[in-house]
Amino acid sequence: MSGINRALKLNEKTSKLNLSNKVKCVFISHHKSDLDYCKKVAEYIMKSGIDVYLDEYDYDLKHQVQTNNPTGIVRCIKKGINSSSHMLCVISPNTLYSKWVPWEIGYGYDKTTIGALTFKGITESSLPDYIKTVPVIRGTKSLNSYLSKISGYSEDYMKSYGYISSHTKASHSLDTVLDWNL
Numbered sequence: 683m684s685g686i687n688r689a690l691k692l693n694e695k696t697s698k699l700n701l702s703n704k705v706k707c708v709f710i711s712h713h714k715s716d717l718d719y720c721k722k723v724a725e726y727i728m729k730s731g732i733d734v735y736l737d738e739y740d741y742d743l744k745h746q747v748q749t750n751n752p753t754g755i756v757r758c759i760k761k762g763i764n765s766s767s768h769m770l771c772v773i774s775p776n777t778l779y780s781k782w783v784p785w786e787i788g789y790g791y792d793k794t795t796i797g798a799l800t801f802k803g804i805t806e807s808s809l810p811d812y813i814k815t816v817p818v819i820r821g822t823k824s825l826n827s828y829l830s831k832i833s834g835y836s837e838d839y840m841k842s843y844g845y846i847s848s849h850t851k852a853s854h855s856l857d858t859v860l861d862w863n864l
Contacts, residue, residue, distance in 0.1 A: 684728055684729060684731060685705075685707075685727060685728035685729075685730065685731055685732045685733040685734060686700070686728065686733050686734075687724065687728065687733070687734050687735070687736055687738075687739060688700070688701075688707055688733055688734070688735045688762070688765055688766075689735050689736055689737055689738065689739045689740040689743075689762060690739040691739065691741065697733070697765065700733055701765050704767070705732075705733055706732050706733065706767045706768065706832050706833065707732065707733035707734065707735055707765060707766040707767050707768065708727055708732060708733070708734050708735070708766060708767075708768045708769070708770050708832070709734075709735040709762055709763050709765075709766035709768065709769045709770070709786075709790065709794060710723065710724055710734055710735065710736045710737075710769075710770050710772060711769055711770065711771040711772065711782075711783050711786040711787065711790070712771075712772040712774075712777070712783070713772075713774065713776035713777050713779070713780040713783060715776045716772055716774050716776055716777075716801070717738060719772075719774070719801060719858075719859045720736060720738075720772055721736065721738065722855065722856060722858075722859050723770075723772070723799065723825075723856065723859060723860075724736040725855075726825070726846075726855060726856055727829065729844075729845060729846075730829045730833060730840060730845040730846050731833060731845055732829060732832055732833060735762040735763075735765060735766050737758075737762065740758055740762065742754075742758050743755065743758035743759070743762075746758055755782075756785075759782070759785075759786055759789070760789065763786065763789055763790045763793055763794060764793065766790075766794055767794060767795065767832075768794050768795045768796070768797065768832060769786070769787070769790045769794040769795070769796045769797070770796075770797050770798070770799050770819070771783060771786070771787055771796065771797070771798045771799070771813060771816070772798075772799050772801065773798050773799065773800045773801065773804050773809060773810075773813060773818075774801040774804065775804075775808075777810070778808075778810060784810075784812055787812055787813075787816075788812075796816045796817075797816055797817045797818070797819055797828060798813045798816055798817070798818045798819065799818075799819045799825065799860075800818060800819070800820050800821075800860075800861075801859060801860065802858075802859060802860060802861055803861075804820075820861065821860050821861040821862050822854055822856050822857075822860045822861070822862050823862055825856070825860065826840070826841075826846045826847075826848075829845075829846055830846070833845075
């Protein structure tokens with residue numbers, strides 16, 4: 683049981699099938715400079731059996747950005763959000779300077795279940811006001827709980843089958859990205 687990245691063209695057929703079968707999918711809203719960390723989060727979410735939409739492989743979106751076509755960018759972002767059941771807004775120091783993250787949240791507000799994920803070291807007081815209206819996931823422990831709720835499986839079940847990891851291991855795959863227990 684492993685999720686897919688619905689933005690990857692190779693997954694297009696499976697994406698459509700998963701969408702029609704109401705397989706859960708998390709749109710990862712982020713600042714482009716956080717992509718490497720977001721890939722780690724996306725891999726962890728997919729390992730839990732939940733699809734993601736991470737724009738790294740959305741080549742149409744990349745083309746729209748390269749040609750400076752805001753209308754095309756909006757069309758691509760809408761497509762990603764509309765194919766997702768949930769949205770996870772990644773909060774880092776870079777998010778404060780994003781042009782697109784607030785727009786994505788505004789568009790996805792009534793279309794998805796929105797949550798925010800804070801990267802390491804982000805304090806409660808540094809959260810943007812538009813994030814204070816949604817549930818905030820602050821660390822790996824609460825991300826595990828979030829994934830359990832989305833999947834409908836208990837955390838114990840997900841841990842026993844290796845879909846999520848407890849922090850009893852020597853190191854967790856997200857230790858460089860997230861705090862453990864906030």
